Amino acid sequence: MSAPKPDEPPVLTAHRAGLVGCRGCGRVWPAGTEFCGRCGAHVYQPDRHSLQAVWAWWLAGLIFYIPANLLPMLKTQTLGGLAGNSEATIFGGVIELLHYGNYGVAAIIFVASIIVPIGKFLVIAWLATVAGRPASVEAAHTRLRALEAVEYIGRWSMIDVFVVAILSALVQLGFVATIHPGPAAASFALSVAFTMLSAQSFDPRLIWRGLPLRTRRDRTAE
Amino acid sequence: MIEAGQFDLETGAGLMACPRCDALHVEDELAEGETARCIRCGKVLGRPRAGAFTQIVALSVTSLVLMVAAIFFPFLEISRMGFGNATSLFGVALAFSHGWLMPLTVAMLGFIVGLPALRALLLVYVLWPMRGDGPPARHAGEAFRLSELLRPWSMAEIFVIGTSVALVKVAGLATVSLGPAFWAFCGLIVVGAASNVFTCSTTIWDTLEDRGAFTDGREVVADPQAVAQTRHRPAPDGRAG
Numbered sequence: 359m360s361a362p363k364p365d366e367p368p369v370l371t372a373h374r375a376g377l378v379g380c381r382g383c384g385r386v387w388p389a390g391t392e393f394c395g396r397c398g399a400h401v402y403q404p405d406r407h408s409l410q411a412v413w414a415w416w417l418a419g420l421i422f423y424i425p426a427n428l429l430p431m432l433k434t435q436t437l438g439g440l441a442g443n444s445e446a447t448i449f450g451g452v453i454e455l456l457h458y459g460n461y462g463v464a465a466i467i468f469v470a471s472i473i474v475p476i477g478k479f480l481v482i483a484w485l486a487t488v489a490g491r492p493a494s495v496e497a498a499h500t501r502l503r504a505l506e507a508v509e510y511i512g513r514w515s516m517i518d519v520f521v522v523a524i525l526s527a528l529v530q531l532g533f534v535a536t537i538h539p540g541p542a543a544a545s546f547a548l549s550v551a552f553t554m555l556s557a558q559s560f561d562p563r564l565i566w567r568g569l570p571l572r573t574r575r576d577r578t579a580e
Numbered sequence: 581m582i583e584a585g586q587f588d589l590e591t592g593a594g595l596m597a598c599p600r601c602d603a604l605h606v607e608d609e610l611a612e613g614e615t616a617r618c619i620r621c622g623k624v625l626g627r628p629r630a631g632a633f634t635q636i637v638a639l640s641v642t643s644l645v646l647m648v649a650a651i652f653f654p655f656l657e658i659s660r661m662g663f664g665n666a667t668s669l670f671g672v673a674l675a676f677s678h679g680w681l682m683p684l685t686v687a688m689l690g691f692i693v694g695l696p697a698l699r700a701l702l703l704v705y706v707l708w709p710m711r712g713d714g715p716p717a718r719h720a721g722e723a724f725r726l727s728e729l730l731r732p733w734s735m736a737e738i739f740v741i742g743t744s745v746a747l748v749k750v751a752g753l754a755t756v757s758l759g760p761a762f763w764a765f766c767g768l769i770v771v772g773a774a775s776n777v778f779t780c781s782t783t784i785w786d787t788l789e790d791r792g793a794f795t796d797g798r799e800v801v802a803d804p805q806a807v808a809q810t811r812h813r814p815a816p817d818g819r820a821g
Contacts, residue, residue, distance in 0.1 A: 369603045369604075370604050371597070371602040372597035372603075372604050373602055375604060377589075377595070377604075378597075379604075380599075382725060382728065383781070383782070384596040384597055384598070384599055384625065384782060386593075386595040386597050388592060396785060396788075397721060397724075397725050397785060398721060399725065455749070460748055463745050466741075466745055467745065498621075499621070502600060513732060513738060516742075517738055517741055517745060518742075519684075519688075519742075520672075520735075520739050520742030520743070521742045521745045521746045521749065522675075523672050523676060523688055523742075524667075524672050524675075524742060524743055524746035525749060525750065526676070527671040527672040527674065527675040528658055528667050528746070528756075529658065529665070529754070531660060531664075534754075535660070535753055535754070538678070539675060539678075539681060543681065544680075544681050547684055554733075562599075562600045562601065563599075563600070563601060563602040566601045566603075566620070566621075
């Protein structure tokens with residue numbers, strides 16, 4: 359634990375005061391308390407060990423993100439297969455929309471299904487890597503803003519799954535045209551859910567300095 | 581019971597820790613319209629609003645009514661070359677009901693119907709008894725905690741954006757008409773956003789505590805004289821003000 363630097367206002371944290379704060383409702387309890395007496399949430403000290411959960415969910419999300427991009431998202435059959443059967447992946451769907459001139463919608467899907475998930479993986483990995491290391495106040499604010507952005511924007515990746523569900527339910531015109539969901543829909547939904555859990559398990563209190571820094575061995579063992 | 585401004589560094593009574601950065605603050609009863617922010621990270625710690633509980637209850641009931649409409653009215657309808665198909669909200673969720681995509685159906689129903697409805701019910705359950713000066717319902721604390729946990733997983737507003745994207749995709753393939761359920765869902769989004777603006781979880785926790793849901797003797801009360809001025813009738817004995 360380092361002494362406050364001149365650029366850091368003297369802030370006493372619950373951890374330094376020998377107390378533990380509840381992340382659910384803000385109530386403060388003596389160190390060693392297990393559950394918050396007010397909201398019932400599990401209370402714990404900010405600790406780099408909690409990053410293991412972040413990495414586990416992160417990896418699960420990444421694993422499911424691969425089939426989500428390789429397998430088809432939508433299976434379209436037009437005129438009983440005479441006019442062609444097509445299987446579109448996420449990226450293929452964006453290209454198709456561009457082809458038909460729907461630039462706005464193509465941009466929405468491209469951002470929600472490709473930019474946001476990849477950005478989320480990068481940001482969470484970065485946050486979990488630098489968590490608990492000393493940071494300037496500016497750096498800590500940047501990290502907190504990044505985490506808030508990931509938490510806020512992460513759910514919106516689910517758009518593509520909903521689009522697939524609506525299309526599959528709606529476009530059941532027998533001989534004329536039918537659309538069925540592909541396996542990528544499930545993989546993508548799981549990937550989004552896992553990255554949401556990863557972002558939620560990240561303890562933002564680790565961003566701020568003055569935390570027990572682990573040894574190099576612990577850090578590599580993540 | 582602790583007077584406003586007093587705190588104990590040994591037990592943590594009378595203190596608040598910012599959930600984002602762990603900075604300690606001395607707990608204080610806020611007046612309506614005031615905003616408390618964390619001194620370090622700037623997170624809003626509390627923002628009580630006048631009549632917020634009544635408004636949240638009203639908005640939650642509204643969203644339940646709209647949800648019933650959204651479930652039972654037709655959602656979308658398409659037609660092409662004499663072939664037509666209509667779907668309801670359940671039809672959309674059941675789109676994944678073939679084979680091994682089945683679990684996704686359950687998740688979809690939860691995201692777009694179950695969780696938003698459950699959250700609205702929980703908020704009504706927690707806040708309805710506390711609109712005036714009444715004591716909280718049994719297990720109101722657990723109910724509110726569940727509602728807060730489910731917040732990121734209720735995705736009704738994302739579903740509406742997804743619908744608009746799907747409409748554009750289908751537009752080239754067939755003629756689409758929007759059913760009443762679609763408009764009910766749009767209304768649901770507006771109501772949900774308004775409810776989120778009014779919801780201040782710190783105020784709700786604090787009120788739950790002050791009204792006697794938790795009797796660990798750590799609740800902070802405002803200056804008794806100020807309480808006497810704002811209250812219409814004196815609090816019964818044995819209950820923290």
